Amino acid sequence: MRIFSDRLLDSLNKGLKHSYLLFGNEPLFVQESRQLITQQAKAQGFEEVHRFTIDNTLDWNDVFDCCQALSLFAQRQVIELLVPDSGINATISRSLAELQPLLHDDILLIISGSKLTRAQESAKWFKGFLNNGVHVSCATPDVQRLPQWVMQRCRKLNLKADGEAIQLLSQWHEGNLFALSQSLEKLSLLYPDGTLTLVRVQQALSRHNHFTAFHWIDALLAGKPNRAQRILRQLEAEGIEVIILLRTLQKELSQLIQMRHALGSMSIQQVFDKYRIWQSKKVLYNSALSRLDAQRLRGAMRQLTKTEILAKTQYDVSAWPLIQQLTIELCTTDNSLSFSS
Structure with missing residues (x-):
C-alpha cells in the first residue's frame, strides 16, 4: 500500500x-x-x-x-x-x-x-x-501545494490564517518546512486567539527570525539565491561585520576546493567521511559540489579576496554590493559563469 x-x-x-x-x-x-x-x-x-x-x-x-x-x-x-x-x-x-x-x-x-x-x-x-x-x-510540497499544507498545519494548531498570511508564511521560509513548522508553533503561543493576519505574521517573523553567518552559508551551499540574499539583507541591517562574513565564507570555499579536488580519486561518500561532514549537511555540500566546478570555486575565492581588500582599505566604499554579487554567482547553476574581476 x-x-x-x-x-x-x-x-x-x-x-x-x-x-x-x-x-x-x-x-x-x-x-x-x-x-x-x-x-x-x-x-x-x-x-x-x-x-x-x-x-x-x-x-x-x-x-x-x-x-x-x-x-x-x-x-x-x-x-x-x-x-x-x-x-x-x-x-x-x-x-x-x-x-x-x-x-x-x-x-x-x-x-x-x-x-x-x-x-x-x-x-x-x-x-x-x-x-x-x-x-x-514524504515528498516536499511544490509551490502550488505548499499554501494548502500551511493551511492544514494551521488547523492542527487551531490557528485561523487569512490568505495573505498563508502566502507570506509560504514565501518567507522558501520550502524549509522545519522552520515553517517552528514559526507556526511560536505564532500559536504569541497569539492565543489563534487569528493570523498579514500584519501579525510580518511583525512576528521579523522579530523572531534572527539569522547568523551560518544561515547565509547554508543558503549558499544549497544554491538558494532568494533566501541567501534575504539573510544577507537582514545581517547588513543588524550591523554584522563584513569581515566576519568573508572569513566564514573563506573557510567554506577552501574546504569546497579541497573536496572538489578529492573527488578526482574518491567517491562523494568517501569525501564526506574524510572531511567529517555531518549527516544533516551532506545534502547541502552535495548540492554545492554538483553546481560549482573547480574553476568557479577558485574564481569565487579571488573575488572574495578582492572584496576583503576593499573592506579593509576603502572605508568610504561599501563592500555589501560585492558580497551580494558573490552570493548570486555562488547560487547560480550556470557553470559558464565567470566571476567578475
Whole structure:
C-alpha cells in the first residue's frame, strides 16, 4: 500500500502493518511519520526500539538477531533502519531481501531515507515489504501545494490564517518546512486567539527570525539565491561585520576546493567521511559540489579576496554590493559563469 504522509495517521488507526517504508526529500515528513508510527507501536506493546544506520560498519547479523530473539518473555520490538544518502546498492538490497521473511507479529520495521528511484521501487526487496507494509511518500510540497499544507498545519494548531498570511508564511521560509513548522508553533503561543493576519505574521517573523553567518552559508551551499540574499539583507541591517562574513565564507570555499579536488580519486561518500561532514549537511555540500566546478570555486575565492581588500582599505566604499554579487554567482547553476574581476 502506498500513501502520502498526511494520510498516515488514518492508516495507523486502522491497524499496524509489519513494515513502513518512509522515503522522500522532506526530512520533516520523514521525522514526523517515524514519530507517529513509534507512538502507535508503543501503545500496542512494542516496548523495545533498535536503531541501525546502514553504512559500512553495520553488521547485518545484529539486525537479523533482533528478529530471531524469540522467547516467552520477549518484548515486541521496533527496528529502525536509516538508509544513507548514497542510496541502496546491490549489497544493501540483498540484505533487505534476507530480512523480509524474518518479520513476524512481534516485530515492526521502519526503513527511512531520501527519495527512491523508479528502479529501486521495482526491486525485489521493496515489493516484498509492500506485501504486508506501507510505503509512506514524504515528498516536499511544490509551490502550488505548499499554501494548502500551511493551511492544514494551521488547523492542527487551531490557528485561523487569512490568505495573505498563508502566502507570506509560504514565501518567507522558501520550502524549509522545519522552520515553517517552528514559526507556526511560536505564532500559536504569541497569539492565543489563534487569528493570523498579514500584519501579525510580518511583525512576528521579523522579530523572531534572527539569522547568523551560518544561515547565509547554508543558503549558499544549497544554491538558494532568494533566501541567501534575504539573510544577507537582514545581517547588513543588524550591523554584522563584513569581515566576519568573508572569513566564514573563506573557510567554506577552501574546504569546497579541497573536496572538489578529492573527488578526482574518491567517491562523494568517501569525501564526506574524510572531511567529517555531518549527516544533516551532506545534502547541502552535495548540492554545492554538483553546481560549482573547480574553476568557479577558485574564481569565487579571488573575488572574495578582492572584496576583503576593499573592506579593509576603502572605508568610504561599501563592500555589501560585492558580497551580494558573490552570493548570486555562488547560487547560480550556470557553470559558464565567470566571476567578475
